[in-house]
Amino acid sequence: MSALDLWRERHRALAPQLPGAGLPWLARLRARALERFADEGWPTSRQEDWRHTSLAFLEQSELVAANAGDAAAAVERLRAASPDGHWLVFVGDRFAPALSAIGALPAGVTLMPLADALATEADTVEAAFGRAEDGDSPQALNAAFFTDGALLRLTRGVALEAPVHLVFLPGGEAHGRHLRNLIVADAGAAATVVEHYLPGADGSTLTTAITRIEAGPDARIDHLKLQEEAEGAIHLAGIEARQARGARFASHSLSFGAKLARNDIRTRFDGEGCEALLNGLYHVDGRRHVDHHTLIEHASPRGTSHEFYRGLLDGAGRGVFRGRIIVAQDAQRSDAMQRCDNLLLSRQAEADARPELEIYADDVKCAHGATVGQLDEDSLFYLRARGLDEPHARQLLTYAFAAEALARIGLEPLRARARSALLARLPGGELLEALA
Amino acid sequence: MIKIHNLHATVDGKAILNGLDLEVADGEVHAIMGPNGSGKSTLAQVLAGRETFEVTEGSVDWDGTDLLALPAEERARAGLFLAFQYPVEIPGVSNAYFLKAAVNAIRRHRGLPEYDAMDFLARVKTEMKAVDMKEEFLYRSVNEGFSGGEKKRNEVLQMALLEPKLAVLDETDSGLDIDALKVVAEGVNRLRSPERSMIVITHYQRLLDYIVPDKVHVLSQGRIVRSGGRELALELEEHGYGWIETQPAAPAAQGGRP
Ligand SMILES: Nc1ncnc2c1ncn2[C@@H]1O[C@H](COP(=O)(O)OP(=O)(O)OP(=O)(O)O)[C@@H](O)[C@H]1O
Numbered sequence: 294m295s296a297l298d299l300w301r302e303r304h305r306a307l308a309p310q311l312p313g314a315g316l317p318w319l320a321r322l323r324a325r326a327l328e329r330f331a332d333e334g335w336p337t338s339r340q341e342d343w344r345h346t347s348l349a350f351l352e353q354s355e356l357v358a359a360n361a362g363d364a365a366a367a368v369e370r371l372r373a374a375s376p377d378g379h380w381l382v383f384v385g386d387r388f389a390p391a392l393s394a395i396g397a398l399p400a401g402v403t404l405m406p407l408a409d410a411l412a413t414e415a416d417t418v419e420a421a422f423g424r425a426e427d428g429d430s431p432q433a434l435n436a437a438f439f440t441d442g443a444l445l446r447l448t449r450g451v452a453l454e455a456p457v458h459l460v461f462l463p464g465g466e467a468h469g470r471h472l473r474n475l476i477v478a479d480a481g482a483a484a485t486v487v488e489h490y491l492p493g494a495d496g497s498t499l500t501t502a503i504t505r506i507e508a509g510p511d512a513r514i515d516h517l518k519l520q521e522e523a524e525g526a527i528h529l530a531g532i533e534a535r536q537a538r539g540a541r542f543a544s545h546s547l548s549f550g551a552k553l554a555r556n557d558i559r560t561r562f563d564g565e566g567c568e569a570l571l572n573g574l575y576h577v578d579g580r581r582h583v584d585h586h587t588l589i590e591h592a593s594p595r596g597t598s599h600e601f602y603r604g605l606l607d608g609a610g611r612g613v614f615r616g617r618i619i620v621a622q623d624a625q626r627s628d629a630m631q632r633c634d635n636l637l638l639s640r641q642a643e644a645d646a647r648p649e650l651e652i653y654a655d656d657v658k659c660a661h662g663a664t665v666g667q668l669d670e671d672s673l674f675y676l677r678a679r680g681l682d683e684p685h686a687r688q689l690l691t692y693a694f695a696a697e698a699l700a701r702i703g704l705e706p707l708r709a710r711a712r713s714a715l716l717a718r719l720p721g722g723e724l725l726e727a728l729a
Numbered sequence: 730m731i732k733i734h735n736l737h738a739t740v741d742g743k744a745i746l747n748g749l750d751l752e753v754a755d756g757e758v759h760a761i762m763g764p765n766g767s768g769k770s771t772l773a774q775v776l777a778g779r780e781t782f783e784v785t786e787g788s789v790d791w792d793g794t795d796l797l798a799l800p801a802e803e804r805a806r807a808g809l810f811l812a813f814q815y816p817v818e819i820p821g822v823s824n825a826y827f828l829k830a831a832v833n834a835i836r837r838h839r840g841l842p843e844y845d846a847m848d849f850l851a852r853v854k855t856e857m858k859a860v861d862m863k864e865e866f867l868y869r870s871v872n873e874g875f876s877g878g879e880k881k882r883n884e885v886l887q888m889a890l891l892e893p894k895l896a897v898l899d900e901t902d903s904g905l906d907i908d909a910l911k912v913v914a915e916g917v918n919r920l921r922s923p924e925r926s927m928i929v930i931t932h933y934q935r936l937l938d939y940i941v942p943d944k945v946h947v948l949s950q951g952r953i954v955r956s957g958g959r960e961l962a963l964e965l966e967e968h969g970y971g972w973i974e975t976q977p978a979a980p981a982a983q984g985g986r987p
């Protein structure tokens with residue numbers, strides 16, 4: 294039996310227990326998505342978008358169940374450092390109420406596990422869910438199998454002051470966890486949402502995670518994703534945003550863990566005067582692999598997008614970045630700027646950075662650049678000439694390179710969380726704690 | 730006491746220092762002048778331990794140790810300080826962190842207790858006042874966006890904090906307004922002491938009105954071609970470097986060429 298047949302079989306067995314099983318629209322969508330996945334199979338390097346990141350190996354590989362470890366302690370550590378917020382914790386493929394603390398919500402805010410929302414807010418979920426045809430085949434797999442995630446819905450003009458923390462611990466199911474988060478902000482609403490994927494015990498666990506964001510007119514959504522999965526993990530994720538007139542969207546994607554991590558991050562300006570910030574930082578070592586594919590569609594006039602990605606590539610690790618920006622013909626006075634800078638920390642490490650601008654409008658301001666380099670010799674010497682030993686000087690400059698990405702994270706507790714996650718990855722991190 | 734003997738250095742196979750001799754006794758301040766491209770910064774960088782330059786011949790004895798055998802960081806910890814002609818900008822590293830790391834590296838080496846955050850702040854604020862630097866410069870990234878003069882002040886601040894035994898100042902006066910020049914000169918003069926020696930590289934005799942040198946040397950094509958007292962600087966100012974060639978060879982220039 295092929296792996297694809299296995300997925301079919303699994304679906305047959307699971308379908309009756311999957312959340313929303315009684316909803317005809319969802320049952321149809323899941324069935325179509327499954328067929329699509331079975332049809333297309335895992336993406337391979339023959340596909341342009343997966344040229345550097347083939348998933349063909351998943352056809353063969355056995356998935357191993359993971360163990361969350363001491364989930365309560367892990368959550369406690371996070372909460373101690375960011376006291377404010379609304380906490381939804383997921384272990385494996387399910388919401389963990391005992392570890393969560395959603396807290397009081399202002400009027401006009403709905404925040405709940407997606408599995409529950411399918412029972413009480415099915416219309417909202419249906420409207421925001423997306424289609425079986427969206428994205429590449431892993432996204433279809435996600436639609437077919439998703440079990441949980443979060444729904445955040447903000448009605449007109451509501452600003453959620455404290456961040457929403459979605460914490461995902463591995464655990465349970467051997468066939469992986471498939472999570473979907475839906476964020477819907479009506480006109481003028483605002484929120485900050487953190488998606489944090491923590492490591493558990495090791496194992497070749499598979500995660501697919503799709504987050505869909507709809508930002509209404511003049512709404513503001515700040516999204517921070519921190520991926521710290523265990524070394525053997527496969528993490529396949531998509532963040533898809535739609536922005537109405539004047540909406541602001543910020544995506545910070547920090548990818549530090551997993552054996553293979555792929556993030557597809559997209560946004561589209563459906564109305565005039567939108568703003569987007571796509572900020573990214575990734576670190577790989579060993580034989581690990583990280584891939585970001587981003588797409589910003591300036592589909593309307595007077596939009597501004599700023600995109601900054603930075604990569605730290607150590608060991609025999611590989612970092613892939615492909616950043617597409619499309620400026621439609623009538624998207625006049627668009628301002629798009631994109632940079633991707635990579636730091637190679639070893640001879641075997643590899644970086645592929647590819648900006649792609651497709652500009653069909655004539656009155657636009659666009660700039661892009663990609664670099665792959667090593668630590669600056671002049672800076673290293675300057676530090677050594679002040680008595681810092683060479684390893685310390687290297688660590689300091691490596692951190693400094695990454696710090697630029699951290700500095701763009703607006704909220705201090707979140708920035709601090711990202712910083713300690715980064716320092717935990719870098720050699721000599723303890724030495725650099727005082728950097729803040 | 731530092732004794733540089735017959736120093737030859739190349740970069741990418743190109744000879745830059747061609748048999749340079751120089752001795753600076755403890756407590757002395759020597760000025761080095763010379764045309765652009767004559768090798769002044771190369772000498773400074775070679776002393777500080779920059780590996781880009783290859784020393785092909787000669788020796789540097791510093792109080793009985795072979796200076797050239799030490800890596801840059803050990804030279805710094807042993808008390809050698811180079812004020813860079815072009816201080817490097819390091820975005821993402823706060824000046825405070827940088828200064829504290831540098832001071833503590835040196836204190837550790839000297840067997841002194843490391844400064845904690847409080848002690849360090851107290852100390853650095855005092856030194857900053859002396860070089861007329863605002864506290865905000867502590868919290869900015871190292872030299873990033875500093876004006877030319879601010880970078881030079883930051884170098885002098887580092888020198889004051891690190892209390893070197895041998896300081897090499899590479900054109901620390903270039904690009905400074907007259908007030909800044911005085912600040913820098915005061916910084917240097919405050920550090921003058923019988924144990925400390927200094928090599929001051931400059932293009933302007935003006936600096937030597939404030940920092941009175943024990944000796945002045947002229948570097949040309951990688952060698953010291955003339956040495957004298959401070960009046961040599963005045964003569965150079967008046968006649969230019971061309972004048973040297975019309976003069977009988979100075980003792981330092983003899984027998985240096987291979
Ligand atoms: N890394 C290098 N690669 C090639 N040539 C170099 C390098 N560094 C220095 N040089 C050359 O060595 C010579 C001496 O340079 P150096 O910087 O020591 O001069 P300088 O006396 O300090 O000049 P200035 O007064 O302009 O500062 C110059 O011709 C310079 O171009």
Ligand SMILES: [Mg+2]
Nearest residue numbers: 769770771814
């Ligand atoms: Mg020079």
